[in-house]
Amino acid sequence: MRHVVIVGAGQAGSLLALGLLAEGYRVTMVSERTAEEIKAGRILSNQCVFEPALRHERALGLNNWDDVVPPVVGIAFDAGMPGAQDPFISWASPLDVPAQSVDQRLKMSFWLTEFVARGGELHTHKATPEDLAGYTREADLVLVAAGRGPQFDGVFPRDDNRSPYTEPQRGISLHLVKHKTDFYQGVTFGLVPGVGEFFVLPVLTADGPRMGLYFSAIPGGPMDVFTGVTDHNQHLELCQEQLRRFFPWSTAAAEGAESGGPLEFLTGRIAPVVRHGVGTLPTGEHVLAMGDTAITNDPIAGQGANNAVHCARIYQQLILAHGDRPFDADFMQTCFDRYWDYAQHSTRFNNDLLAPPPVHILETLQAAQEHPEVAHRFAHLFNDPTDYVPWLADEETARTYLREVAARVA
Numbered sequence: 001m002r003h004v005v006i007v008g009a010g011q012a013g014s015l016l017a018l019g020l021l022a023e024g025y026r027v028t029m030v031s032e033r034t035a036e037e038i039k040a041g042r043i044l045s046n047q048c049v050f051e052p053a054l055r056h057e058r059a060l061g062l063n064n065w066d067d068v069v070p071p072v073v074g075i076a077f078d079a080g081m082p083g084a085q086d087p088f089i090s091w092a093s094p095l096d097v098p099a100q101s102v103d104q105r106l107k108m109s110f111w112l113t114e115f116v117a118r119g120g121e122l123h124t125h126k127a128t129p130e131d132l133a134g135y136t137r138e139a140d141l142v143l144v145a146a147g148r149g150p151q152f153d154g155v156f157p158r159d160d161n162r163s164p165y166t167e168p169q170r171g172i173s174l175h176l177v178k179h180k181t182d183f184y185q186g187v188t189f190g191l192v193p194g195v196g197e198f199f200v201l202p203v204l205t206a207d208g209p210r211m212g213l214y215f216s217a218i219p220g221g222p223m224d225v226f227t228g229v230t231d232h233n234q235h236l237e238l239c240q241e242q243l244r245r246f247f248p249w250s251t252a253a254a255e256g257a258e259s260g261g262p263l264e265f266l267t268g269r270i271a272p273v274v275r276h277g278v279g280t281l282p283t284g285e286h287v288l289a290m291g292d293t294a295i296t297n298d299p300i301a302g303q304g305a306n307n308a309v310h311c312a313r314i315y316q317q318l319i320l321a322h323g324d325r326p327f328d329a330d331f332m333q334t335c336f337d338r339y340w341d342y343a344q345h346s347t348r349f350n351n352d353l354l355a356p357p358p359v360h361i362l363e364t365l366q367a368a369q370e371h372p373e374v375a376h377r378f379a380h381l382f383n384d385p386t387d388y389v390p391w392l393a394d395e396e397t398a399r400t401y402l403r404e405v406a407a408r409v410a
């Protein structure tokens with residue numbers, strides 16, 4: 001029986017672990033935390049997972065929350081100038097199939113418990129880069145799915161050609177508040193040039209439905225105010241203040257809301273980075289990166305968890321198709337290349353959203369207000385970011401499309 005070791009029990013690692021277990025592989029997962037610790041910990045993400053990724057979770061029978069999670073029904077977009085009371089662009093488009101945000105603490109703790117119940121071997125400790133050589137001696141294949149951060153930098157170096165940013169491009173802040181039933185039950189995406197973005201969406205937590213208030217502030221800009229806040233009530237007050245000041249049309253998302261609790265908020269900064277996905281250890285053995293360990297995006301386009309699912313799906317298909325052949329460096333490179341074939345699109349979409357929007361993109365967002373077809377297409381970039389480059393990366397193509405839409409409805 002082939003033996004696979006996966007370091008990290010998050011969205012990427014757990015999904016691959018459970019997928020391979022179901023196919024008869026021996027799988028060991030190394031998790032720095034127990035299921036109980038994950039469940040009782042601080043929030044991790046806004047984790048909006050769109051339909052193509054949900055399809056893979058459903059195919060593995062890991063969609064336990066379909067009947068209880070509030071469906072994320074669409075995407076609403078508003079853009080306004082700093083100080084304006086009303087947005088100058090405002091539209092909403094339904095998603096063909098709703099997305100979902102199931103609190104990762106709930107999801108990952110359940111999947112970890114399921115992994116053990118289904119016969120997976122769990123080692124609970126924080127793996128170091130030095131531990132990896134030991135795992136390669138025990139297993140046929142070792143994957144590192146330990147999330148973002150510098151801990152495995154020495155194993156998976158940064159790929160400068162694919163990483164346009166060297167610094168974080170946003171100060172990020174998330175707060176889960178007790179449910180407001182009267183707010184739009186999709187993702188609301190607000191943009192104020194020079195200030196940043198605000199997103200709000202319904203989230204299912206272990207304590208019931210919440211709204212996730214997510215602020216994405218341009219570093220050093222007027223909304224970059226969350227660093228160092230440690231009290232949840234003070235954090236929520238700051239959230240409410242930023243909404244009144246920069247996104248007054250969205251204040252209902254937080255006004256009168258109650259904080260989910262002391263662990264229901266986070267602040268931070270994430271430097272987007274694409275790494276070389278195949279690591280060579282000092283022993284000469286190779287290991288393969290997954291999910292955020294391979295490609296870390298700023299959360300602006302809500303693609304990281306989706307990427308993690310697609311990574312698990314792609315790697316699983318390739319592992320199964322490889323049969324009994326050795327999982328050598330060439331095989332690992334093929335896996336990472338196939339993942340990049342997909343993730344280059346979400347990464348480009350994501351990285352472009354961090355830059356000031358060019359005029360043709362603002363024109364497109366403006367046209368979406370008039371033409372539901374344009375709004376629908378833009379909303380579905382979150383489902384399928386492979387449509388981004390063929391459509392919006394090129395100014396002329398974007399304008400031609402708008403002319404065609406206008407001619408069709410004239």
Ligand SMILES: Cc1cc2nc3c(=O)[nH]c(=O)nc-3n(C[C@H](O)[C@H](O)[C@H](O)COP(=O)(O)OP(=O)(O)OC[C@H]3O[C@@H](n4cnc5c(N)ncnc54)[C@H](O)[C@@H]3O)c2cc1C
Pocket residue numbers: 007008009010011012013030031032033044045046047048049108125126127128145146147148151172173174290291292293299301302303304305306307308
């Ligand atoms: C505020 C915020 C909002 C976000 N919103 C969205 C969104 O709406 N949609 C979306 O798609 N993405 C979103 N993301 C990104 C998404 O959460 C991540 O991209 C995704 O969780 C990555 O999955 P992963 O499995 O690669 O890593 P993780 O989910 O980080 O999992 C890594 C796991 O490895 C464990 N681990 C770490 N180091 C070790 C070690 N040394 N040994 C053992 N275990 C270890 C960790 O404890 C963790 O359980 C958001 C992120 C943030 C921070």
